Every structure is written in structure tokens, then in C-alpha cells.
Amino acid sequence: MTTFEHFDGQPVTIPPSLRFRFATLVLAAGATCALAAISTAAPHDRAFNVDTQRALAADNGAGEDWVLHGRTFSEQRYSPLSSINTENVGALGLAWQLELGTDRGLEATPLMIDGTIFTTGSWSIVYAIDARTGKLKWRYDPKVPGATARDSCCDVVNRGLAVWQGIVLSATFDGRLTALDARTGTRLWEVNTVDRKFPYTITGAPRIVKGRVLIGNGGAEFGVRGYVSAYDISSGKLAWRFYTVPRDSEGPFERPELSTAVKTWDRSTTDWHDRGGGTVWDSMAYDPALDLVYVGTGNAPWTGAVPNPGEGDKLYTACVLALNPDTGKLVWYYQETPGDRWDFTSTQHIILADLNLGGTVRQVLMQAPKNGFFYILDRRTGELLSAEKYGIATWASRVDMKTGRPVMTEHARYWDGNSEKMLYPWVAGDHNWQPMSFSPRTGLVYIPAQQSWWIHSTRRVTHFDEQTPDFKSLKGNQPLLPTRGYLRAWDPVHSRTVWEAEIPTIGNGGTLVTGGDVVFQGTAEGNFNAYDARDGRLLKRIPTGTGIIAAPITYRLDGAQYVAIMAGFGGATLFMLDEQNPARRFENTGRLLVFKLNGGPVPLPPEKPHTDSTTRRFEVKATEAEVTHGIALYRLNCGRCHGMLTSKALLPDLRQLSDAKHQIFDQIVLGGILTPRGMASFADILKPQEVKDIQAALIFLRDHPDYGPGTEDPATLGLRPAY
Numbered sequence: 001m002t003t004f005e006h007f008d009g010q011p012v013t014i015p016p017s018l019r020f021r022f023a024t025l026v027l028a029a030g031a032t033c034a035l036a037a038i039s040t041a042a043p044h045d046r047a048f049n050v051d052t053q054r055a056l057a058a059d060n061g062a063g064e065d066w067v068l069h070g071r072t073f074s075e076q077r078y079s080p081l082s083s084i085n086t087e088n089v090g091a092l093g094l095a096w097q098l099e100l101g102t103d104r105g106l107e108a109t110p111l112m113i114d115g116t117i118f119t120t121g122s123w124s125i126v127y128a129i130d131a132r133t134g135k136l137k138w139r140y141d142p143k144v145p146g147a148t149a150r151d152s153c154c155d156v157v158n159r160g161l162a163v164w165q166g167i168v169l170s171a172t173f174d175g176r177l178t179a180l181d182a183r184t185g186t187r188l189w190e191v192n193t194v195d196r197k198f199p200y201t202i203t204g205a206p207r208i209v210k211g212r213v214l215i216g217n218g219g220a221e222f223g224v225r226g227y228v229s230a231y232d233i234s235s236g237k238l239a240w241r242f243y244t245v246p247r248d249s250e251g252p253f254e255r256p257e258l259s260t261a262v263k264t265w266d267r268s269t270t271d272w273h274d275r276g277g278g279t280v281w282d283s284m285a286y287d288p289a290l291d292l293v294y295v296g297t298g299n300a301p302w303t304g305a306v307p308n309p310g311e312g313d314k315l316y317t318a319c320v321l322a323l324n325p326d327t328g329k330l331v332w333y334y335q336e337t338p339g340d341r342w343d344f345t346s347t348q349h350i351i352l353a354d355l356n357l358g359g360t361v362r363q364v365l366m367q368a369p370k371n372g373f374f375y376i377l378d379r380r381t382g383e384l385l386s387a388e389k390y391g392i393a394t395w396a397s398r399v400d401m402k403t404g405r406p407v408m409t410e411h412a413r414y415w416d417g418n419s420e421k422m423l424y425p426w427v428a429g430d431h432n433w434q435p436m437s438f439s440p441r442t443g444l445v446y447i448p449a450q451q452s453w454w455i456h457s458t459r460r461v462t463h464f465d466e467q468t469p470d471f472k473s474l475k476g477n478q479p480l481l482p483t484r485g486y487l488r489a490w491d492p493v494h495s496r497t498v499w500e501a502e503i504p505t506i507g508n509g510g511t512l513v514t515g516g517d518v519v520f521q522g523t524a525e526g527n528f529n530a531y532d533a534r535d536g537r538l539l540k541r542i543p544t545g546t547g548i549i550a551a552p553i554t555y556r557l558d559g560a561q562y563v564a565i566m567a568g569f570g571g572a573t574l575f576m577l578d579e580q581n582p583a584r585r586f587e588n589t590g591r592l593l594v595f596k597l598n599g600g601p602v603p604l605p606p607e608k609p610h611t612d613s614t615t616r617r618f619e620v621k622a623t624e625a626e627v628t629h630g631i632a633l634y635r636l637n638c639g640r641c642h643g644m645l646t647s648k649a650l651l652p653d654l655r656q657l658s659d660a661k662h663q664i665f666d667q668i669v670l671g672g673i674l675t676p677r678g679m680a681s682f683a684d685i686l687k688p689q690e691v692k693d694i695q696a697a698l699i700f701l702r703d704h705p706d707y708g709p710g711t712e713d714p715a716t717l718g719l720r721p722a723y
């Protein structure tokens with residue numbers, strides 16, 4: 001089979017042996033009588049036949065399987081199952097585990113359909129697993145080129161897949177959308193969804209709406225133009241595409257909505273080579289009754305990527321969009337962070353629910369984006385119903401309910417001149433992509449939250465010592481709070497915290513809440529926790545030896561309830577391992593963990609081999625200026641994956657590089673010999689002398705383990721940020 005490389009969704013290949021059965025499935029789409037037709041082909045063909053009716057049945061209370069990414073179209077991540085409940089969850093233990101053969105971040109929400117668990121791992125690998133035995137049924141490796149890891153902001157992760165009418169739909173890190181036979185893992189078709197001239201990546205889970213598969217992409221920090229596309233499941237043919245930002249100031253535009261948007265981009269400061277951002281990299285939801293698709297869009301170019309983020313609202317970045325699922329036409333939009341220059345994004349998880357607000361039941365959409373405000377919108381009209389702070393946010397004092405706009409504070413505007421600004425929240429947000437959950441029983445939203453501050457600067461000053469007068473003047477009247485994680489139970493109707501559980505680390509997993517009133521969450525420190533959904537009482541803590549960032553699911557099989565979670569640390573915080581993170585002690589062995597009542601303990605992963613830096617004697621000759629230059633280059637090009645000198649990273653700590661690796665340093669950094677592991681060649685942006693300087697810096701840092709971040713400000717050395 002050939003992979004077609006055409007941009008804009010041209011098909012595709014179907015192996016001849018599968019053509020007949022595939023055609024049968026296609027004809028069957030959406031028709032209930034199709035079950036009989038398929039069952040004549042083979043008795044097991046009925047399996048994995050998720051369709052709209054079956055998905056709606058899940059919404060109406062059937063909780064056996066987990067058939068959609070957020071379990072139901074509403075994406076509430078609430079399961080009515082209650083066999084495991086507040087009374088007995090203390091007896092939760094491991095039913096089985098499966099090692100997935102990866103050691104990078106695992107972010108996927110698995111699906112459990114007809115006794116099979118479908119999930120994705122790092123490098124976009126797809127797994128089908130027998131849910132009874134934990135035995136691997138099939139594995140599909142899309143062979144993502146290792147070089148594309150350099151395009152990642154946040155690890156080579158994938159957040160999940162869709163199963164529809166016997167077909168598995170998943171997207172690859174390098175931008176392909178793939179359809180697989182759910183029974184065998186055989187590829188049915190594949191289409192490239194991006195222009196590979198630009199550093200697009202896909203990490204999000206596709207959603208299925210009316211026989212079409214919706215997929216977006218990421219890369220706003222690196223110069224891409226965001227969009228969401230719909231492809232026919234039957235053929236892989238592009239049905240429609242909605243670009244979230246204009247191509248340039250002049251047009252012509254693909255859609256009239258973009259003629260409106262371009263007026264909100266400042267012509268004098270916009271550099272269209274930055275391509276606008278607004279990427280649809282995670283959240284989507286579908287309301288079948290209103291027949292509207294909701295998508296969240298990412299940030300506009302900001303200081304991390306551009307020297308002047310400029311003025312204007314920059315539609316449709318940092319928005320919630322309501323689209324017509326048949327045409328992609330924009331029905332309404334609400335912009336949460338106008339002109340988003342702080343990487344706040346509106347791509348965080350969207351939940352649909354009916355809430356009683358002031359005596360009236362409203363059909364609402366809820367979102368807790370990175371910017372610290374919890375938004376409730378009327379999902380029919382986009383009307384703003386509520387916007388209150390769920391976390392710490394000093395960039396805006398409040399949202400004006402008349403205009404729907406945030407009232408920005410003095411801390412927000414950093415792009416006038418060279419004025420650094422400190423503000424909350426930081427660029428990873430008070431809440432990031434990790435899914436939250438909503439229980440109709442408690443009326444609470446369970447937000448996997450965190451807090452930290454950030455200094456924005458067009459000069460990209462990368463470090464401030466908290467003790468210096470400079471920092472104190474930047475901080476102003478803002479508090480200096482510890483970086484921490486927490487699980488917050490938020491009452492959306494009254495905009496208040498009902499309870500909160502402290503977690504020492506940031507970057508923890510998503511949440512699940514059940515009819516047994518249990519909230520489940522894994523943490524970056526490697527615990528799988530169960531809380532009482534009503535009052536936050538910790539009911540069970542299971543140490544797993546692996547940092548967890550994904551969200552759990554639950555299902556019932558043969559009468560017993562199970563809870564499943566992907567365990568594998570990585571993602572956006574891979575370059576800053578907390579002291580508590582088990583990846584400092586254990587191998588980061590990617591696993592699927594499945595729990596049940598009266599199960600056993602979780603076996604810990606193998607301990608990391610001890611490294612002794614005193615045996616490392618590789619030397620190079622370099623001047624002090626070259627070492628300083630090397631440290632600055634390291635920060636720009638290496639730190640995002642290997643650690644920012646103040647932090648430990650999941651990926652190899654280059655200060656501990658072995659002599660053997662130092663001897664082939666050029667072959668790695670320029671020759672690209674470790675490309676299959678994700679360490680691509682940097683020959684296109686680093687000169688041989690610069691690589692020598694980086695190596696000299698690493699040896700200096702090896703020999704000076706107490707060396708803190710110094711004055712090697714890349715900007716003052718005239719270096720343009722790569723990120």
C-alpha cells in the first residue's frame with residue numbers, strides 16, 4: 001500500500017482484500033438494519049459498531065462501555081457505574097497491566113468497546129487490547145519519522161482515537177489521519193492533513209460527527225496557521241475545512257468569516273510569516289440535538305515566538321467556535337482571551353451540560369482554559385453566562401459581562417518597549433489539556449489544576465532570581481505563590497470552590513467521576529488517587545512508580561467494574577521533573593494499568609541504572625566566551641526537551657552525557673544518527689562551531705554541578721528565539 005502525500009485530503013488506499021468488507025461497512029453507516037447485513041459476513045463484525053444511536057445510549061445512562069473520547073457526546077467524563085463506590089474503593093487494586101514498549105509521555109484516554117480496549121501511545125502508535133486478559137490483540141505503528149520530534153512543543157504524545165462502524169480513526173504526530181480495521185489493525189486508508197513545509201503536529205483525538213471525522217493540529221508557537229478539518233469516514237476525502245485565522249491581510253479568503261477576522265489583526269505589527277496560530281489542538285464537542293460542533297482554538301503568536309506580538313483581537317484565536325457540522329460554517333464564536341499573547345489558549349476540555357442558573361435550566365458549554373477564568377456559555381447562542389476565576393489570574397481583574405471582554409491589569413501588557421511583566425497564570429495555565437469531569441449527581445466540575453507565575457518579555461529574559469530587586473519590582477503587589485498542583489471541585493452555578501485536594505507536583509492527570517461518587521485522578525508523582533466526589537476525602541492512594549498525566553476511564557465487563565489509566569510521564573512538563581517524580585528513580589516504562597476491587601499492588605518499574613559522573617573525563621578546549629555562548633545556545637535549542645539547567649528532564653540530562661556519547665556528539669547533533677529516537681539533526685540551524693560551544697558548555701556544567709542559571713541571556717547575545 002502507498003501513503004498518498006497530497007495536501008487537502010486527497011485519498012487514499014484500501015487493500016484489495018478489504019475492499020468488499022469496507023464497502024459493506026460504509027453502506028451500513030448510520031442504518032440500524034446494517035447490523036444484519038454485516039453479521040452475514042462474519043459473526044464478529046457486529047463488534048465495534050459504534051454509531052450515533054449507540055453513542056446517544058451512552059448519554060442516556062448506559063455505562064458498560066466507554067465508546068467516545070469523553071465517554072459521551074457531552075464529554076462530561078461522568079460514568080453512571082457505581083459498583084466501585086465511596087464505601088469500597090479502598091479495596092481497589094491492580095487487575096492487570098500491559099507494558100506498551102515506550103518511554104515517552106502517554107496522554108491518551110482509552111476506549112473500551114465490546115471487550116476490547118483501544119488506545120494510543122507515544123509516537124502515535126495504536127493498540128487494541130483484550131479487556132479481559134490484558135493481552136495485546138494488535139498494534140499499529142504509523143512509523144512517525146523521528147525527526148518530527150523537533151517540531152514538538154510538548155513531547156511526541158497522542159491523546160486518543162475514535163472508533164466508528166468498526167473503523168479506528170487516529171491521527172499521527174506528523175499530521176496524517178489513519179483509518180484502521182478495528183478487528184485486525186489493518187490500514188484501510190490514510191490521508192495527510194497538513195502542509196509538511198510547516199511544523200504542524202497532531203496530538204489530539206479525532207471526533208466523529210455525522211459520518212465524518214474531525215481533526216485539528218498544533219504548532220502555534222512555531223509558525224503555523226490553525227484549522228479544523230472534516231473527512232468522510234468512508235473515503236478519507238476532505239469534506240470541509242475551517243481556518244481559524246486569515247492567511248494574510250489582503251485575501252482572498254477561503255470563507256467570509258475570515259474577512260471579518262482580518263479586521264481584528266493589526267496590519268502594522270502583524271507578520272504573516274508567523275502564520276497566526278489559533279490551532280485546534282485538543283478540545284471538540286458535538287451536540288446532536290442542536291447539531292453544532294464546538295471547537296477550542298489556541299493562542300496567537302506571542303513573545304516566545306515573535307519579537308512583537310502587537311495589537312488587535314486576532315480572531316479567531318483563543319476562541320470557542322460553534323460550527324455547522326455539515327459545512328464547517330461558523331455559527332457563533334466567543335473569544336476568551338482577545339489577541340492571546342500569553343499562550344492562554346482556549347483549547348482546554350469543553351463540557352456540555354444543562355445547568356439551573358438562577359431558576360432557569362440553560363443548555364450550557366463549560367470550559368476552564370489556561371487563563372484562569374471558568375466560562376459558562378449558552379451553547380445555542382454563544383451568550384456569555386458566567387466568567388469567574390477558578391484559579392489565580394492577575395492578568396485581568398474580571399470579565400466585563402456586558403462586553404464579554406477581560407478587564408486587563410497593568411501586569412498584562414509586556415510588548416510596549418522592553419518592559420518585562422510578571423503575571424499569573426503561567427504559560428502552561430491554571431488548567432491545561434488534562435480533561436476535567438462533571439458529575440450531574442454533585443453538580444461539581446473536577447478540575448486538574450495547577451498554579452505558577454511567568455515573566456513575559458519581548459527580550460525573552462529566561463531567568464529571574466526571586467531575591468533580586470528587579471524581580472521584586474516586577475512582582476509588584478502580586479503574591480509569590482509556590483508552584484503546585486491541586487484538584488479543585490468547582491461549583492459552576494455559584495462560581496465557588498467546594499473542596500480542594502493538594503498535589504505537590506504540577507502537570508497531573510485528568511479526572512473521571514462516577515455514579516459511585518468517586519473522583520479518580522493520577523498524578524505526576526506517580527499515585528493513582530480516589531476521592532469522595534462530595535467532600536474531597538482521599539479514599540485510596542495507589543503508588544504506581546510512574547508519573548501519570550492521562551485521564552482514567554471506567555467500564556463494566558462480565559458484571560465487574562474496572563478503572564483504566566495510561567501511565568507514562570512526559571508532555572508539556574517533561575523538561576521539569578519535580579523532586580517527587582518517579583522518573584528520577586524508575587524507568588519511565590509506558591503501561592496501561594487496569595484496576596478492580598480486591599486487585600493486587602502495582603509492580604514498580606525497573607530502577608534506573610546508577611550514573612556516576614566522576615568517571616566522565618571527556619574534555620574539550622574552549623574559552624569562557626565560548627562556554628557562555630554554548631549555554632545560551634543550549635537554552636534556545638536543547639532545554640525544551642533536556643531541561644532548562646534549573647530543572648531535571650525526562651529526556652537525557654546532557655550534563656551527565658557519557659564519554660562515549662561525547663565522542664560522537666557531532667554525529668548526533670549534526671549527523672542525526674539518533675533521529676529514530678527523536679533526536680533529529682540540527683545541521684539546518686546550528687553551525688559546527690556552535691555545536692562545539694554547546695558541547696563545551698555541557699562539559700563545563702558537568703564539572704560545575706552547582707552552577708546556577710547565569711547571565712547567558714540569548715537575546716543579549718543577539719540570538720533569535722527558536723521557541
Ligand code: CA
Nearest residue numbers: 220298299343
Ligand atoms: Ca500554545
